[in-house]
Structure formats: C-alpha cells, structure tokens
Amino acid sequence: MDFIRTPYYEGRDPNLKEPYCFACRFYENRIVFSDFIRCSRCHMAWYCSTQCQKKHDKRHRERCNLMMAEWYSVEQSIVPLQDSDVLSDDSAVVQRYFEANDNILSAEVGEYLCDLTSLATVFWHSAYECEIKQVWEAALFHCEKVIKVRAGYNLEARVRIPFILLYLNRDDEAYAYIRYWFEEGIHGRSRPYPIEPNCRYFDIFEENSTADMGNLQLPLFVALAIIKMRIIASHNAISRSIDIAFEQADMKQILEVRSDLQDFLLDCDIDVLDQSLRLNRIFEEIEREEPFLLDSMLKAEQFSEIRDFSFLDEALISALPSLKLVLLHSVRCFFRVPRASDLLWNFIIGNDRFEDVNNDEAA
C-alpha cells in the first residue's frame, strides 16, 4: 500500500507546541508533555520534574536573566507614565494625547517603547527556539503594546507581528493585519483591524491600497506570500490525497461521486489557480522592491531549522548582508510550507534570472 506517501498538509505549521519539558528535549532529545513546574522567575520555561529543572538550570539561566532584566527595565520606564493617557487602552485617547503634545514623542515615552520592544524581542528569540504557543503569544502581546502606544514608533514590532501570527497559525489575522498597513501606510495609527473569517483568500491588490509603506512593504509581502503558499499547498495536498485514495480504491460507484467529494473536501469556492497567480504577483512585488531577496531566501533555507537564534543571527547576517531583519523572521515559516523552494525556483527561472543566480554563486 502506498498511503504512506500520501501528502499530508493542513496549511498550518505543525511545529507549534503546547509546553513541554525543556530538559528532556535538550538532554534526551524527546518531548515530554506533563504536569509542569515552571521557572518561577520568567514563567517561560517548563519542566517535568525538579530534577529536570536543575539539570537545565545552567542553560536556562542566561535567557532567564535577560528576560528578567528586560522586564525590570519596562517596569522602571513605565513609572513616570503611570497616570498618563499614553497607556490608555482606548486608541482614541492615546491619539488625543499625542495631538495635545504636538505629536512629539517625549523622552519618557520613547524609553518605555524602546524597553517594550526589547522585551518583545527576547520573547521572540525564546519562542523561535522552543516554539511554544504561550511564548509566541507573549511576544505578540508586547509587540501589540508598542503599536498601541505609537504605531509609527519602530519597524521592528510592526514587522514581527504578522510572522508571529503565522507561527501561531492565525493566518486570517495575519492577512487582516497586513491589509491594515496597506491601507494606513507607514505612518498609520493603531486601531483594531477588522478580521473577517477566511479573509486570507482575498487579493491585496484588489483591495485598492495605495499607501506608502516604506520599509514595511517588503516584509509584509513576504508574510503575504507565506499565507498564499499555505493555501495552495494544503489544497494540493488534499487534492493529491483524494487522487491516491481513488486510484487505490478502484470502486466504480465511488468514482461517480468523486467530483462531489472533491468539491466537498476542497471547498470549491477556492480557485487555486487564482491564488497561484496572486502569489506570483506578490513574488514580483518582492523582486521589484529588493532584487535577489528571493534568491537569498533560497540560500537561507539551510539555516531555517536551526534552534539557537544567536548562531542563526550571525550566520545569516554574515552570509546574506542584504537580507536584514525580514529574513530572520520568515525563513523557517516560509520553508515549512511544502514545496516552498520549488515554487521559488520556478518563479526565479520563469523570471529569466537563472544566469544571474549562477553568476552570483560563482562570485
């Protein structure tokens, strides 16, 4: 039987995990889900026993100390803002605060946002390493806090958000977020962005957005490409599974209902060819924004599953200087979509750029 070769892909990152024992994974290379003990300081490390916690303590301590130091900085920098409207949950109140202050970012607010961004970054690194849902959510929470106070404050928090949402398999929200920035442009103000179910199938180019997004544009296009690739890959996987099942079943009556079944399973409102065309358009936009980014991403695939972020950081930056932040955020997510590298290759070859890639390799 051939069922083992049946492709299986649901359009999600299967590596998103519930908390597991950090020590068992690190020392025995197995993942244990159990009643945990959590690190009492950072709450972002889980263990199946006190022995495991002890064993892992030396390794965890550095990350834990860093996290606590960032927490402490945020707690300090929030003090002078305690009674200020800048921390309001209501974005209209925050907006009025800045208008009343001539839209100038005071030193205090700047420091708070800077510390908040650093804290989010530590969570990001942690989540990238352990891939635990709660840690990704913590990173998201702090990035969103930065945006809430001052959306235009820095690119880092804004760029991380769609990728965190993708690592969390919240593709509709990622799409809604991207669309929001396409409408608002780089200086957009924060407001809750409307999320419609299944909006990930929409076409960003039809949504009539002309805002200037500056440096934000490129990472958002990469995130958009991942959303479309997931749709196409899951559609193809289901479709191929149905074919294989029918080839092997060899039952005439069932063959008659084949197309009905296919429609049912594939949700035929989705035009996969149309989604592919949209993906191609997105690749073209990336290419226009930063020529050879896609080639560099192909080269980066080899780094994409490395857990230790500090190495990844250095390796990528030295090997691929032009890629900057965006690649660090997205390569793993990107290449976990089945046939992602084939899709990229096809685009690059189709774009008549094959010669250039070879020259680049030789240089």
Ligand SMILES: [Zn+2]
């Ligand atoms: Zn353990």
Ligand SMILES: [Zn+2]
């Ligand atoms: Zn800790």
